[in-house]
Amino acid sequence: MNITNILLILPIWKPIVEIAILWFVIYHMMLFFEGTRAIQVLRGIVIIMVAFFLFQILDLQILNWLLTKLFAISVIAVLVIFHPEIRHGLARLGQRHLFSAVLREEELDYILKEAGKAAENLSKDKIGALIAIEKNDSLAAYIESGAFIDARVSADLIQAIFTPNNPLHDGGLVIQQGRVMAAGCLFPITQNPDLSRIFGTRHRAALGLSEETDAVVIIVSEERQDMSLVYRGKLYKDIGREEMISKIKEFMKLKE
Amino acid sequence: MPEKKVNFSYRIAHFFTYHPWLKIIALVLAIVVWFYVKEEINRFN
Numbered sequence: 001m002n003i004t005n006i007l008l009i010l011p012i013w014k015p016i017v018e019i020a021i022l023w024f025v026i027y028h029m030m031l032f033f034e035g036t037r038a039i040q041v042l043r044g045i046v047i048i049m050v051a052f053f054l055f056q057i058l059d060l061q062i063l064n065w066l067l068t069k070l071f072a073i074s075v076i077a078v079l080v081i082f083h084p085e086i087r088h089g090l091a092r093l094g095q096r097h098l099f100s101a102v103l104r105e106e107e108l109d110y111i112l113k114e115a116g117k118a119a120e121n122l123s124k125d126k127i128g129a130l131i132a133i134e135k136n137d138s139l140a141a142y143i144e145s146g147a148f149i150d151a152r153v154s155a156d157l158i159q160a161i162f163t164p165n166n167p168l169h170d171g172g173l174v175i176q177q178g179r180v181m182a183a184g185c186l187f188p189i190t191q192n193p194d195l196s197r198i199f200g201t202r203h204r205a206a207l208g209l210s211e212e213t214d215a216v217v218i219i220v221s222e223e224r225q226d227m228s229l230v231y232r233g234k235l236y237k238d239i240g241r242e243e244m245i246s247k248i249k250e251f252m253k254l255k256e
Numbered sequence: 257m258p259e260k261k262v263n264f265s266y267r268i269a270h271f272f273t274y275h276p277w278l279k280i281i282a283l284v285l286a287i288v289v290w291f292y293v294k295e296e297i298n299r300f301n
Binding site: 018020 | 275278279281282283284285286287288289290291292295
């Protein structure tokens with residue numbers, strides 16, 4: 001008896017496969033919305049769905065009718081509320097590298113050593129910096145907004161770029177495929193209303209980029225003279241050089 | 257970009273430690289949606 005026959009006999013496999021696929025899709029949708037303002041709306045929808053299911057089990061007809069009508073309207077509401085997220089999601093589908101070159105671990109170590117050294121020196125000198133390291137999602141669209149460089153990563157180069165009065169010091173630097181690809185790049189600003197007012201445009205741009213892509217972003221604050229890290233919409237404030245390097249390695253290793 | 261080769265035990269550990277609550281909520285939602293759709297299909301048949 002082959003596997004196809006066994007699957008046909010067992011009636012249970014279809015629901016399991018269907019639920020597993022649904023689980024996969026819902027989990028990835030939630031993962032996508034995690035860290036964005038849309039997660040609050042999503043939480044509300046989850047509560048309504050669970051309530052709807054309970055009303056059906058308990059046979060509460062009035063509440064059930066109300067929620068059914070609400071569902072019909074909510075389709076349009078969801079499209080309007082999630083408009084920016086849907087747009088970003090579709091854009092990200094096209095950003096994925098299909099045949100991305102994998103950096104060797106020694107190359108990553110070298111890049112992080114140089115970037116860490118530059119960030120530490122810049123923070124000591126009270127100079128702000130914004131460095132994005134590409135992971136899976138392409139940063140090509142952001143590279144286009146800045147000045148193209150395509151140079152080997154070095155601490156001296158990064159420090160030189162962020163030195164005040166340098167034409168490229170405003171904006172972000174992008175490291176792509178192990179090279180400094182561009183500087184003076186414009187990153188999207190986060191719309192997160194929960195972000196403290198003490199964070200300026202640099203932190204907001206780093207968060208905005210990390211909400212739209214899986215890039216790891218290093219921020220050096222000129223006012224507080226500290227280094228921070230942003231990944232997937234989450235800010236890791238005031239961290240040391242070693243901690244920053246180990247966190248970046250961990251994020252780069254994560255498969256999503 | 258860089259992706260270190262990870263072994264099977266790391267993958268299993270990562271599955272349970274990376275967003276465990278999100279996975280549980282997603283599973284509950286998947287079951288709720290499946291039963292809801294099943295009931296809707298049965299109602300029309």
